[in-house]
Amino acid sequence: NAGVTQTPKFRVLKTGQSMTLLCAQDMNHEYMYWYRQDPGMGLRLIHYSVGEGTTAKGEVPDGYNVSRLKKQNFLLGLESAAPSQTSVYFCASSYPLARETYTGELFFGEGSRLTVL
């Protein structure tokens, strides 16, 4: 099983450029999330989705947009990249807690390292 796959894994951008990170999961999970990881700051939630066609803001949404047109895919877009967006981005997915045997654990991709010059 592939699990959660992120593309690309590495990218270098210039300030003002745009790009899209793609997250794909093959586990039929309802919930998907985008986090960023910065040194000494743990993981911070950017945006999340509780189902196809729905998205919501997380803790640090400014400068990012997302779309969930298909259940298995969750796209993170940067319209005008800034150096402050240099980070490692992680996508994760999970089931809702209401499922009888599920507890809210997250399944992560391997990460996408973005550098904005």
Add this chain to the structure above:
Amino acid sequence: GDSVTQMEGPVTLSEEAFLTINCTYTATGYPSLFWYVQYPGEGLQLLLKATKADDKGSNKGFEATYRKETTSFHLEKGSVQVSDSAVYFCALTTNTNAGKSTFGDGTTLTVKP
């Protein structure tokens, strides 16, 4: 809101030493608690979990007990190995926040031979 506080790192131990990484939390609702591990260059993966008070999660020699009275979920291992060198994250999820998880800042563990 929900929060997770982990002991600050980095932590450096010799092989076969005893490990404790402290984790305390505050949460609205009734959380499930997790420890995730991140090996160099990789994503996070679940190490262990506990879903109700007094549950003990265990995996790969690591253990943590859900203590509701002290709102804690400390990670322990009796004898660490070099291969345990990684970043460890404590996290919680409640059923009142759309499955979103709140993470601690992470603790970097280095085990020396």
